[in-house]
Amino acid sequence: MVxxxxxxxxxxxxxxxxxxxxxxxxxLIDYLKENAEDLRALSPGASGELLLDIGDMALDEDEFxxxxxxxxxxxxxxxxxxxxxxxxxxxxxNLGLKVISTSLIGGxxxxxxxxxxKPDSQPAPKTVExxxxxxxxxANHLTRHDLKxxxxxxxxxxxxxxxxxxxxxxxxxxxxxVLIITRxxxxxxxxxxxxxxxxxxxxxxxxxxxxxGNIVVLGTLxxxxxxxxxxxxxxxxYSSRFQASMVKIAGEYGPVPNPKKPKNSCLIKLEENGKIxxxxxx
Amino acid sequence: MERVExxxxxxxxxxxxxxxxxxxxxKTTVTANLGAxxxxxxxxxxxxxxxxxxxxLDLALNLENRIVFDLLDVLEGRCRGYRQALISDxxxxxxxxxxxxxxxxxKEELDPEKFRQLVQELKEEFDFIFIDSPAGIEHGFKAAAxxxxxxxxxxxxxxxxxxxxxxxxGKLEGEFQQPKPxxxxxxxxxxxxxxxxxxxxEDILEILDVPLLGIVPxxxxxxxxxxxxxxxxxxxxxxxxxxxxxxxxxxxxxxxxGVTEDEASESGLLGIFKQLIKKIKQVPVS
Ligand SMILES: Nc1ncnc2c1ncn2[C@@H]1O[C@H](COP(=O)(O)OP(=O)(O)OP(=O)(O)O)[C@@H](O)[C@H]1O
Ligand SMILES: [Mg+2]
Numbered sequence: 001m002v003x004x005x006x007x008x009x010x011x012x013x014x015x016x017x018x019x020x021x022x023x024x025x026x027x028l029i030d031y032l033k034e035n036a037e038d039l040r041a042l043s044p045g046a047s048g049e050l051l052l053d054i055g056d057m058a059l060d061e062d063e064f065x066x067x068x069x070x071x072x073x074x075x076x077x078x079x080x081x082x083x084x085x086x087x088x089x090x091x092x093x094n095l096g097l098k099v100i101s102t103s104l105i106g107g108x109x110x111x112x113x114x115x116x117x118k119p120d121s122q123p124a125p126k127t128v129e130x131x132x133x134x135x136x137x138x139a140n141h142l143t144r145h146d147l148k149x150x151x152x153x154x155x156x157x158x159x160x161x162x163x164x165x166x167x168x169x170x171x172x173x174x175x176x177x178v179l180i181i182t183r184x185x186x187x188x189x190x191x192x193x194x195x196x197x198x199x200x201x202x203x204x205x206x207x208x209x210x211x212x213g214n215i216v217v218l219g220t221l222x223x224x225x226x227x228x229x230x231x232x233x234x235x236x237x238y239s240s241r242f243q244a245s246m247v248k249i250a251g252e253y254g255p256v257p258n259p260k261k262p263k264n265s266c267l268i269k270l271e272e273n274g275k276i277x278x279x280x281x282x
Numbered sequence: 283m284e285r286v287e288x289x290x291x292x293x294x295x296x297x298x299x300x301x302x303x304x305x306x307x308x309k310t311t312v313t314a315n316l317g318a319x320x321x322x323x324x325x326x327x328x329x330x331x332x333x334x335x336x337x338x339l340d341l342a343l344n345l346e347n348r349i350v351f352d353l354l355d356v357l358e359g360r361c362r363g364y365r366q367a368l369i370s371d372x373x374x375x376x377x378x379x380x381x382x383x384x385x386x387x388x389k390e391e392l393d394p395e396k397f398r399q400l401v402q403e404l405k406e407e408f409d410f411i412f413i414d415s416p417a418g419i420e421h422g423f424k425a426a427a428x429x430x431x432x433x434x435x436x437x438x439x440x441x442x443x444x445x446x447x448x449x450x451x452g453k454l455e456g457e458f459q460q461p462k463p464x465x466x467x468x469x470x471x472x473x474x475x476x477x478x479x480x481x482x483x484e485d486i487l488e489i490l491d492v493p494l495l496g497i498v499p500x501x502x503x504x505x506x507x508x509x510x511x512x513x514x515x516x517x518x519x520x521x522x523x524x525x526x527x528x529x530x531x532x533x534x535x536x537x538x539x540g541v542t543e544d545e546a547s548e549s550g551l552l553g554i555f556k557q558l559i560k561k562i563k564q565v566p567v568s
Pocket of ligand 1: 302304312417498502
C-alpha cells in the first residue's frame with residue numbers, strides 16, 4: 001500500500017477520493033504530478049479515475065480547465081468533486097462533473113469554523129440564480145457509519161470509525177444522509193440527491209425526485225421518483241399515498257397498473273426477478 | 283353602490299397578476315369581467331394589459347379605437363404620466379380604467395423594475411390593479427408577477443392546464459415569494475364532471491392546493507361577448523354576470539358567503555362548494 005504524502009485518500013463507493021481541502025490549485029497540481037503513478041494504481045481498475053475533495057477552493061471555468069488538462073497529461077481523470085464552495089459546485093456541474101455537496105453538520109469544517117454552519121446540500125444547481133433560489137433543508141445523517149459496508153471496515157483505507165477519532169472531515173456516507181424537503185414539489189421541480197430523500201408534502205405530476213438511496217414521500221406521490229439511481233437495487237420508495245403513473249428503481253422502471261386509484265401506505269421495491277412491486281403496508 | 287370597506291387604514295390598492303401558464307384558458311376574460319364586476323360595485327379598478335405584442339384586453343372591452351398611448355409609452359416617458367394613457371370605461375361609471383399594451387413591440391421590452399414602480403404608484407389611486415399576464419413562464423409573465431402582490435391563477439379542467447398552473451404556482455411561491463395565489467376554474471362543464479368524464483374541481487384543488495376563488499362554467503355566451511367587446515358582467519341580471527359578481531365579492535369581503543347559481547344548483551356538489559367557500563374565508567384577504 002502506497003503512502004501518499006500531504007493528502008489522504010479513501011474509497012468512496014468503490015471510487016478513489018482524494019482529500020485536498022487545504023491545497024491551493026497550484027499545490028494540488030504539484031501534488032497530482034508527484035503522486036500520479038500511485039494514484040493511478042489506487043484508482044479502480046487502474047483507470048486513473050478519481051474524485052477530489054477540494055473543500056472551499058473556488059475554481060472558475062478556466063481554472064477547472066487547467067486542472068483537467070494537467071490531469072489528462074498525467075493519465076488521471078477527474079470524475080467529480082466534493083466541495084462546499086457554491087461557485088465551484090456550479091462550474092463543476094456545468095462541466096458535467098459529479099458534484100458531491102458536503103454535509104457540514106457533525107463533521108468538522110476544513111476552513112475551521114467551529115460552530116455548526118448552515119447545512120448545504122443543494123443538488124448541483126445549474127446556475128448561480130438557481131443556487132440562490134433552491135430552498136432545501138437538509139437533515140443530517142441518521143447514523144454516521146455503516147459497519148455492514150465492507151468497503152468501510154476492511155482494507156487499508158481508514159474506516160469512518162477510525163476517521164472520527166482523528167481530525168474527522170468525513171461526511172456521512174450517502175447511505176446515511178437524508179435530505180428533508182418540507183413543501184409541495186410542483187410541476188417542473190427536480191431534486192437530485194446523493195443520499196436518501198424525505199418529502200413532507202406532495203410530489204405533483206411533472207415533478208421529479210432522483211436519489212441514490214431511498215425515497216419517502218409523506219404525502220401524495222404523483223410525479224416521477226427514481227430511487228437507487230446509481231444502481232442500488234435494494235433501494236425502496238415509500239409513499240403515504242401513491243398515485244403516480246411510473247416509478248424507477250436502479251434504472252428499472254415499472255409502469256403502475258391504475259394510477260386513477262390511489263394506493264395508501266405504499267411500499268415500492270425492486271424484486272430479484274427485476275419486477276417492480278407495489279404493496280400496501282398499512 | 284354597495285361598497286364594502288375592507289381596505290386597510292392606508293387604503294392602498296392590491297395588485298393581482300392574472301396568469302395561467304397555458305394559453306387560451308381565459309385570463310383576459312377573467313381580468314375584464316372581475317374588473318368590471320368590482321368597478322360596478324364601486325371600486326376603483328385599473329386593468330393593465332401586459333401581453334405586449336398580442337394585446338387582447340382592449341378588444342374584450344371594446345376600447346381598441348380609443349387607444350392613444352400604451353404601457354410602454356408610459357414606462358419610457360413618451361406621455362405625461364400614466365393618466366394620459368388610461369382609457370376610461372363609461373359603462374362602469376368610469377371606475378374601470380384600461381392601460382393598454384402596445385401591439386407592435388416585443389415582450390422583452392417591458393422593463394420589470396419600471397413596471398413594478400408604476401404599479402406601486404397606481405396603488406395610491408386604485409383599489410384593484412389587475413395585470414393580464416401573457417401565457418407562458420418567460421419574460422412577460424415574470425415582469426407581471428414581479429410587479430404584483432398576489433396571483434389569480436386561471437385553470438381549465440384539463441390535464442395540461444393543471445400541469446401548467448402548478449408550474450406557475452410554484453414560480454409565484456418560490457421565485458417571487460408570493461403567498462398562495464387564488465384559483466379560478468374556468469370553462470367548467472358540470473355535467474361532464476358529474477359523470478366523471480372531466481377532471482373535477484375537487485381533483486384540481488387536491489393537486490394545486492391553493493384557495494379557490496370561484497368556478498366559471500363553460501358557456502358559449504362568453505365567447506360571443508368577448509367578440510362583441512362587452513364583458514358578460516355588463517348584462518346585469520344574467521347568471522354569468524352574477525357569477526362574476528359573486529367571485530368579485532369574495533375578493534373584497536371575507537365574510538361574504540354567497541354561492542353562484544352553478545355552484546349551488548347541484549345538491550351533490552353543494553357540500554363541496556360549501557367547503558370551498560369555507561376555505562376561501564380562511565384566507566386573509568389583505
Ligand atoms: N368560460 C368560458 N366559456 C366559453 N368560452 C370562454 C370561457 N372563458 C373564455 N372563453 C373564450 O375562450 C377564448 C380565450 O379566452 P381568453 O382570451 O380570455 O384566454 P387567455 O387565457 O387570455 O388567452 P391568451 O393566453 O391567448 O392570452 C376567448 O374566445 C373567450 O371568449
Ligand atoms: Mg389573454
